[in-house]
Amino acid sequence: SAVISQKPSRDICQRGTSLTIQCQVDSQVTMMFWYRQQPGQSLTLIATANQGSEATYESGFVIDKFPISRPNLTFSTLTVSNMSPEDSSIYLCSVGGGGPETQYFGPGTRLLVL
């Protein structure tokens, strides 16, 4: 299984600001995924990030709000832009194989927006 790290592990931000979350994997992977988990809820897929192409966003999530970068096969960033208290969540990156296979999750970034 892949070893995944995320930075920051947690943050408290003011509304209207932006936060960039980094996800680093210890091996090269084709697909990386970004999820949101609101308190006490399940995981919701935000987008799929493939290296060398634009991220694919799920319904309800847009690039202007959640821009994603995927500069290489071991790294990705998710930016939460113009934050509001409703963006307070845990943001998780995960990696999988060449399709919707088993996924390994990073430790998550706990975001609180005031």
Place this chain on the structure above:
Amino acid sequence: GQQVMQIPQYQHVQEGEDFTTYCNSSTTLSNIQWYKQRPGGHPVFLIQLVKSGEVKKQKRLTFQFGEAKKNSSLHITATQTTDVGTYFCAGNTDKLIFGTGTRLQVFP
């Protein structure tokens, strides 16, 4: 859109009792996966089921995939305090859809 529901939402058991969570998809799945998330932690992959009617065991955990590949269950025999957490199924079609989760609390 595709939905994956789990019941119960919460379950409190005495240590040593059995526990079962049920997962139901609105659509037929290519496979189903189960994850465990400890309090304050991240989801950890447990197992994947692919074949209709498949049953897999991991020590005290038994996983089953329904004949129609639309439902699944996780059964834990003789729960321990280390089993505490939220158990998610995740159904696979062209993407992974996580179930609503079942939060298990085990009292010693």
